[in-house]
Amino acid sequence: MPPPPSPTPELVSKNRFLGFLIWQTFTSTTIYFLTKLFLLSFFTTPKFSPSQLYFSLLKFFTFTFSNLLFSSSLSILSSPQPLPYASPLQLAAGLIRFAFVSSPAEPEFRRRALVSARFVVSVVVAGISGALSVVCLCGFDGFELIARLGFRGFVFGVLYGLFYVYKKKWVLEFPIIQRPLFYSFKMGLPLSIKRALKLSNVAYLFLAVLQVFLPEQLKSGGTMGQFITEQIILYIGSFSVVFCWELSHHLHQVLHTKRFLFAPPKGSAAAETNPSEPLLAALEESIPDSLPQYLAYLDLCMVCENNVDTWRRAAFFEETGETYKRVVAACLRPLEQLASNLSEGMEGCSVDKAHQLSNQLQSPTDSRLDSRHCEPLNNFQKYAWCARAVASLTTWSHKEDRFGVAQLTGSNAAVTSTLISSLLAVEAFMGKKTSLQPQHLMGPAAIKWNTPNTGRRDVVATEKTRWFTPCKSLCHG
Structure with a gap:
């Protein structure tokens, strides 16, 4: 049966x-x-x-x-x-x-x-x-x-x-x-x-x-x-x-x-052929910001971080690389939208430089931000799951990616740039970024590093080599 x-x-x-x-x-x-x-x-x-x-x-x-x-x-x-x-x-x-x-x-x-x-x-x-x-x-x-x-x-x-x-x-x-x-x-x-x-x-x-x-x-x-x-x-x-x-x-x-497993029963024919299709369908076809989509992102984050369902995570690295690209794209879309919305909100605010400097000296709880500009952060739970999922998946790819799909598809570069651009957007929005010009926040595909004129160029090299640090800061900060 x-x-x-x-x-x-x-x-x-x-x-x-x-x-x-x-x-x-x-x-x-x-x-x-x-x-x-x-x-x-x-x-x-x-x-x-x-x-x-x-x-x-x-x-x-x-x-x-x-x-x-x-x-x-x-x-x-x-x-x-x-x-x-x-x-x-x-x-x-x-x-x-x-x-x-x-x-x-x-x-x-x-x-x-x-x-x-x-x-x-x-x-x-x-x-x-x-x-x-x-x-x-x-x-x-x-x-x-x-x-x-x-x-x-x-x-x-x-x-x-x-x-x-x-x-x-x-x-x-x-x-x-x-x-x-x-x-x-x-x-x-x-x-x-x-x-x-x-x-x-x-x-x-x-x-x-x-x-x-x-x-x-x-x-x-x-x-x-x-x-x-x-x-x-x-x-x-x-x-x-x-x-x-x-x-x-x-x-x-x-x-x-409660977590729901978007996966076919283990040992069934669907689990052997295409075990990731129910999860991808829930991520891509559900109503945006609905309960099924949130449950799908929660399930994806659990699969990427834990060692319980290793057979499901191994299915992401199938030979063609299409599954891995769809999983990464489903996680990067919300983060890219977050960076874009925060940048547009900061560009729309006509605030002088003195006021921005005063906001940087205040804590996030003391800074008074417009509620309309804080609305992009309402999905912080989903953003954290997306960042944690792609960071963990990229880390596991060094051990479990037998076909090298993470490197060949160009997903690693997209993950790194998107996480860093999202981190910079959040820090600038909260008043913690040293650069006061929001237009310097470029897109994930064309991110540009703007280093303060402090004479310390080793900071940029450290950020480039340790790509996973922005992910942890975004998740826990």
């Missing part, structure tokens, strides 16, 4: 999303029953009747649906890199210009406006999920109590959604060390509890202050004992809801950033 074919990059994202929904449903169900049985059972009196059983099942399914709704909003909003968005003033200016001038919106403005709309939708979905979850988990009876809890849950969810967007928790952070799923989940469990306690405390205090300005219909009534019991149940329910959300966020990060 032949082994199953490798899944397409789009199918990888769908499978991970479905797996995330399954694990999220399991964790939210566990938290729901543990909260009901061991925390809220002391403050409520159970009633055993068929109608009460149906009502309990309805609350459970509604609670599960609300968490699935929140989890879906996480996947819609998540991205491997920070996305540029439009501020409220920019959105208002764009709408006014569209209404009175009737000029078509620019593509960049439409893209930023779409990202801002996704943020708004995510916050609203968090509010709806909070209202449904708090009402179902606390289990009060009566329309007035349900309306009061629903309003508080909605405000509570909106606060969490604003915090989630403001802290950019929707950006996928790929871990340096890949651990098993269960171990990663266990490591994130205490942190999720700690964050849930902090957020639930802040939200509870905010709602307590907000209650002073609410109408009488949305305020707590009854005796002092009923008021205290209701507040305790509300706090336990809000903590459980935030705990579900924090675990969902942690599971989303762990499941979507």
Whole structure:
């Protein structure tokens, strides 16, 4: 029986999303029953009747649906890199210009406006999920109590959604060390509890202050004992809801950033003939800056640096040299684009020499750069993987390249010049380069060395001989 074919990059994202929904449903169900049985059972009196059983099942399914709704909003909003968005003033200016001038919106403005709309939708979905979850988990009876809890849950969810967007928790952070799923989940469990306690405390205090300005219909009534019991149940329910959300966020990060092997099964016919085709297809055919492309670059970096999949790395050095050229080209394209964007951003800034000298004397954290010029660095994770992959692959070529394809195809010279030009562009952008003229940053194919007039020419020779030093500086700097 032949082994199953490798899944397409789009199918990888769908499978991970479905797996995330399954694990999220399991964790939210566990938290729901543990909260009901061991925390809220002391403050409520159970009633055993068929109608009460149906009502309990309805609350459970509604609670599960609300968490699935929140989890879906996480996947819609998540991205491997920070996305540029439009501020409220920019959105208002764009709408006014569209209404009175009737000029078509620019593509960049439409893209930023779409990202801002996704943020708004995510916050609203968090509010709806909070209202449904708090009402179902606390289990009060009566329309007035349900309306009061629903309003508080909605405000509570909106606060969490604003915090989630403001802290950019929707950006996928790929871990340096890949651990098993269960171990990663266990490591994130205490942190999720700690964050849930902090957020639930802040939200509870905010709602307590907000209650002073609410109408009488949305305020707590009854005796002092009923008021205290209701507040305790509300706090336990809000903590459980935030705990579900924090675990969902942690599971989303762990499941979507785990390494995926873009390779056929070892020992199969595809592994013997063309084992690099799934990886190259993911690198070249995936949507730019999408999750499948990031996973492909992560897999490529792991193959080039580690000694686990040596048979896959050996396949890069096949006799024709086409595979090696495609791998190197896939890694050099983002680095060349980085150097080009940084150079264009510096050329567009009309800054005098005194201001540039002052920036060089400051640390990178103290220098105040325009956010528009910092956008090329949003893909720093992918740039680091590309630099590490081509540097390691060029190093391994001295031992594993039996046919000399790295030298014959001219890839070594392209790798060296691209890494150095990228390093110079980053250093000039951060204010660390001694030359103050960004036009001196030439392209990778025609890089020119501009040495300061200090009388030390041995520095250039050292840089030319030790070509791997810029790569390490770019990756760790």
